[in-house]
Amino acid sequence: MANRTAAIAAGERAFALSLFLPAFLVLVLITTFPLVYLVWTSLNRIDLAMPWNSGFAGAENYARMFDDPRFWHALELTLIYTSVTVILQVLIGLGLALLVSRIPVGQGLLRVAVIVPIVLAPVVVGLFWRTLVLAPDFGIVDFVTRALGFGSHNWLGDPQLALISVIAIHTWQWTPFVFLVLLASLAALPIEIFEAARLDRASAWQRFWHITLPLIRPAIVIVIIMRMMIALSAFAAIFAATGGGPGTATEILNLYVYRTSFDALNFGYGAALGVVLLVITLGVSFILFRLRRSR
Amino acid sequence: MRRSPVAGAALLCLTGAFLILWTFPILWGLLTSLKPELEVLAYPPTLFFSPTLGNYRDVLLGATTILPNLISSLIIATAATVLSMLFAIPAAYALARLKLPAGRGAGFYILATQMLPPVGLIIPYYLVLQRAGLLDSYPGIILIYLTFSLPFAIWLLVSYFEDIPREMEEAALIDRAGRLRAFLYVVLPQVRGGIAVTSIFVFLNAWNEFLFAVVLGGNNVRPVTVAMFNFVSVEQTLWGKLAAAAMIAMAPVILLGLLAQRHIVKGLTAGAMKGGGRG
Numbered sequence: 001m002a003n004r005t006a007a008i009a010a011g012e013r014a015f016a017l018s019l020f021l022p023a024f025l026v027l028v029l030i031t032t033f034p035l036v037y038l039v040w041t042s043l044n045r046i047d048l049a050m051p052w053n054s055g056f057a058g059a060e061n062y063a064r065m066f067d068d069p070r071f072w073h074a075l076e077l078t079l080i081y082t083s084v085t086v087i088l089q090v091l092i093g094l095g096l097a098l099l100v101s102r103i104p105v106g107q108g109l110l111r112v113a114v115i116v117p118i119v120l121a122p123v124v125v126g127l128f129w130r131t132l133v134l135a136p137d138f139g140i141v142d143f144v145t146r147a148l149g150f151g152s153h154n155w156l157g158d159p160q161l162a163l164i165s166v167i168a169i170h171t172w173q174w175t176p177f178v179f180l181v182l183l184a185s186l187a188a189l190p191i192e193i194f195e196a197a198r199l200d201r202a203s204a205w206q207r208f209w210h211i212t213l214p215l216i217r218p219a220i221v222i223v224i225i226m227r228m229m230i231a232l233s234a235f236a237a238i239f240a241a242t243g244g245g246p247g248t249a250t251e252i253l254n255l256y257v258y259r260t261s262f263d264a265l266n267f268g269y270g271a272a273l274g275v276v277l278l279v280i281t282l283g284v285s286f287i288l289f290r291l292r293r294s295r
Numbered sequence: 296m297r298r299s300p301v302a303g304a305a306l307l308c309l310t311g312a313f314l315i316l317w318t319f320p321i322l323w324g325l326l327t328s329l330k331p332e333l334e335v336l337a338y339p340p341t342l343f344f345s346p347t348l349g350n351y352r353d354v355l356l357g358a359t360t361i362l363p364n365l366i367s368s369l370i371i372a373t374a375a376t377v378l379s380m381l382f383a384i385p386a387a388y389a390l391a392r393l394k395l396p397a398g399r400g401a402g403f404y405i406l407a408t409q410m411l412p413p414v415g416l417i418i419p420y421y422l423v424l425q426r427a428g429l430l431d432s433y434p435g436i437i438l439i440y441l442t443f444s445l446p447f448a449i450w451l452l453v454s455y456f457e458d459i460p461r462e463m464e465e466a467a468l469i470d471r472a473g474r475l476r477a478f479l480y481v482v483l484p485q486v487r488g489g490i491a492v493t494s495i496f497v498f499l500n501a502w503n504e505f506l507f508a509v510v511l512g513g514n515n516v517r518p519v520t521v522a523m524f525n526f527v528s529v530e531q532t533l534w535g536k537l538a539a540a541a542m543i544a545m546a547p548v549i550l551l552g553l554l555a556q557r558h559i560v561k562g563l564t565a566g567a568m569k570g571g572g573r574g
Contacts, residue, residue, distance in 0.1 A: 015474045016393035023386035030442045031408040037419035099306055106310050113318050115559055119552035121503035123520045124541050131532050133320050138336055140323060177563055184560045233412050236505040254414045261418050274415030281412050
């Protein structure tokens with residue numbers, strides 16, 4: 001009998017493996033192998049502008065970063081862009097979810113409407129904002145600021161405004177994500193706890209701070225992790241809206257990697273920057289997952 | 296409820312404000328797409344005008360037609376969806392339901408592949424496809440699209456496989472033929488909905504992809520996300536045409552998004568609610 005059970009278990013393992021292996025092999029081929037190739041490329045001099053110079057370079061590409069102000073600038077912008085967009089999305093999304101979860105009318109409408117920004121291609125959103133929303137003189141925002149007496153501004157042409165603008169674009173598109181996920185987790189909370197707290201005359205603020213927040217904290221943490229990962233890989237919307245400019249004003253690390261590889265055609269240095277980006281992404285996700293588990 | 300009517304009205308207004316914030320740019324684009332080119336640049340912007348379908352005619356049938364690009368997008372997104380599902384459905388079943396050797400590690404591996412930054416990987420993709428002569432070709436691009444659609448599809452499907460009751464398949468799990476039959480005829484019919492929803496999201500992501508398309512594509516393979524740039528250049532923006540092209544490119548994803556509306560939270564958080572809980 002034990003033999004038979006063991007045979008069945010072994011059969012199931014073999015069956016499971018045969019179902020899983022095809023997908024696994026495809027993923028090894030198209031993610032793990034390129035990853036190794038990326039690291040190898042980063043150790044080589046591959047500059048199509050200077051093809052005669054190609055060859056193994058060791059850590060040269062990495063050493064170059066220390067004296068590259070554009071790299072440090074991109075790193076700083078990545079930090080600003082990621083933290084500001086995530087904070088804004090979570091604050092606005094959570095606030096709105098809390099408010100909307102209490103109204104009976106209009107909730108469904110808003111829930112459907114916010115799906116639209118989420119499903120749009122970031123590159124289309126970037127182009128839309130670059131033209132219809134933010135273009136000087138013709139965009140909606142300029143129309144509003146002029147009507148309010150703040151005058152016309154070059155929202156994507158002025159270095160500081162451009163950074164604010166690309167942050168606004170990302171926040172506009174992805175706050176609905178946070179809103180929907182948190183609204184769903186609010187709706188899943190047991191209503192009895194709130195009734196009891198109300199009978200105990202707990203204020204709205206106390207109810208939020210001592211009941212709601214602890215209960216939805218796991219959802220908030222997950223949302224923060226996901227949004228950080230997405231913000232760290234943001235590319236298309238910025239590419240479409242500013243291309244990383246004016247100058248390097250909105251050139252986060254992703255844009256810098258792209259421009260180095262595909263505009264300057266320096267694949268070796270681009271790959272080294274890509275490895276740094278990879279290390280940052282994996283490092284951040286590792287820390288966040290550890291934080292999450294320790295709670 | 297002890298809330299005052301004033302507070303209630305304020306709440307409704309705030310909700311309305313956000314509703315406008317998120318829908319107005321799109322509605323504005325729709326209006327712009329229906330305006331003649333002269334009307335587009337009028338200041339203050341006109342709300343009432345005689346609508347024309349001229350922009351749509353131009354971007355579909357004119358010299359700057361995006362019709363080939365729409366077909367390109369359709370081919371890539373459909374192929375990427377079908378291939379992803381073909382590999383993802385069995386893999387997700389094995390992860391969710393069967394005693395897969397090193398199952399935790401396998402689940403974590405798939406989650407980790409999702410975290411690799413695309414901008415980094417695009418460099419080896421470009422260099423390898425260039426050497427293989429597969430730049431600007433459908434097989435090349437479709438294969439690369441699996442890098443993001445396959446892990447996503449597996450994780451979303453795992454959650455659907457886990458939702459179905461276990462009893463029914465157990466009797467059939469004695470031998471290999473039984474297992475395969477159970478998978479095909481008992482388990483799969485129960486996750487039809489999950490498969491449909493997953494296909495929608497995979498298609499949506501593939502349709503919206505830009506970075507891989509712009510780097511690995513070219514004159515043969517130029518999906519609509521890349522073709523949008525036809526209407527915007529440093530010198531001038533063809534407002535009406537851009538808006539019309541954007542509306543056409545947006546229409547399928549908005550429709551699909553609304554179709555899968557009730558599943559969107561699950562789709563958005565695929566895998567994350569477990570957060571690699573298996574790994």
